[in-house]
Amino acid sequence: MSTLETTLPGGSWTLGDRTVPRFGYGAMQLAGPWVMGPPADPDGALAVLREAVDLGITHIDTSAAYGPHVTNRLIRDALHPYPDSLLVATKVGADRDAGGGWPPARQPADIRRQVRENLDDLGVDSLDLVYLRLGDAEGPVAGSLAEPFGTLAELRRQGLVRHLGVSNATAEQVAEARAIAPIVSVQNMYNLAHRYDDELIDALAADGVAYVPFFPLGGFTPLQAAALSGVADRAGASPMAVALAWLLQRSPNVLLIPGTSSVTHLRENVAGAALALSADDVAELDRIGRPGS
Numbered sequence: 001m002s003t004l005e006t007t008l009p010g011g012s013w014t015l016g017d018r019t020v021p022r023f024g025y026g027a028m029q030l031a032g033p034w035v036m037g038p039p040a041d042p043d044g045a046l047a048v049l050r051e052a053v054d055l056g057i058t059h060i061d062t063s064a065a066y067g068p069h070v071t072n073r074l075i076r077d078a079l080h081p082y083p084d085s086l087l088v089a090t091k092v093g094a095d096r097d098a099g100g101g102w103p104p105a106r107q108p109a110d111i112r113r114q115v116r117e118n119l120d121d122l123g124v125d126s127l128d129l130v131y132l133r134l135g136d137a138e139g140p141v142a143g144s145l146a147e148p149f150g151t152l153a154e155l156r157r158q159g160l161v162r163h164l165g166v167s168n169a170t171a172e173q174v175a176e177a178r179a180i181a182p183i184v185s186v187q188n189m190y191n192l193a194h195r196y197d198d199e200l201i202d203a204l205a206a207d208g209v210a211y212v213p214f215f216p217l218g219g220f221t222p223l224q225a226a227a228l229s230g231v232a233d234r235a236g237a238s239p240m241a242v243a244l245a246w247l248l249q250r251s252p253n254v255l256l257i258p259g260t261s262s263v264t265h266l267r268e269n270v271a272g273a274a275l276a277l278s279a280d281d282v283a284e285l286d287r288i289g290r291p292g293s
């Protein structure tokens with residue numbers, strides 16, 4: 001695994017043929033309310049993306065479903081032509097409906113269309129990393145991914161996609177995907193208070209596969225816990241900083257993509273994630289997600 005000089009907290013990780021800082025950026029919050037429509041402040045959104053790259057971030061997470069099409073086009077407007085170092089990860093597997101819902105769309109024709117939409121929106125000939133997003137808004141749902149993931153693997157063989165991942169997936173679906181084609185990353189919901197994937201993270205780390213937690217700060221409902229506030233107060237840091245630092249310390253294969261629509265919050269998050277947590281801090285924080293520990 002190669003390394004990369006980075007001033008960002010957490011060092012680097014290699015995703016396929018690209019080494020990126022472990023500190024990345026999730027673009028979902030740049031769309032309008034509930035990830036529908038354009039942002040209230042388009043120039044502010046472009047400024048966040050440019051600041052991310054200026055800070056040294058080279059892993060940006062997006063989806064054609066965000067907006068829909070809004071965050072991908074903002075990324076293109078802000079950053080195209082892309083620096084060689086930039087890895088844009090996107091997703092297929094869901095569309096948006098008029099009410100803002102995320103209906104699954106995983107027939108082979110859907111997957112091909114969504115890859116084409118991502119290519120067009122981002123203005124590229126091949127996508128760096130594409131996740132097959134499974135399950136629904138409540139979380140992963142058991143069931144075979146062979147047909148949609150096989151379609152994605154075929155698009156990879158055709159050169160339209162460089163690397164594959166799965167998202168919102170069960171451990172069984174991760175294993176099924178890996179039997180079909182190599183994956184470089186799993187993107188599931190995980191944070192201090194939601195630790196369903198602890199075993200999966202460790203197993204993926206042993207195999208050199210990245211784990212990218214979505215909702216690292218709690219998503220639409222910011223993380224809140226007395227232990228989190230207590231550790232933050234002791235460290236003179238914000239709860240957000242503690243939550244991000246904890247993820248970086250959790251395992252070397254954990255890559256961060258915290259979302260924000262604010263340049264100020266982006267800078268705060270980068271600075272805050274460098275916080276060194278003591279063993280006592282970690283033990284206290286562990287009790288949030290594993291009450292028995």
Ligand SMILES: NC(=O)c1ccc[n+]([C@@H]2O[C@H](COP(=O)([O-])OP(=O)(O)OC[C@H]3O[C@@H](n4cnc5c(N)ncnc54)[C@H](OP(=O)(O)O)[C@@H]3O)[C@@H](O)[C@H]2O)c1
Nearest residue numbers: 026027028061167214215216217218219258259260261265
């Ligand atoms: N695969 C999937 O199914 C899936 C699902 C959800 C998300 N994702 C990906 O995961 C990424 C991260 O998730 P997320 O953005 O939804 O949730 P998140 O990173 O857990 O939290 C984002 C929220 O935290 C706030 N925030 C960020 N930094 C802050 C700070 N320093 N102080 C105060 N508030 C702060 C943001 O508000 P402000 O805008 O005001 O800063 C925003 O409301 C997304 O961008 C997306 O790329 C993937």
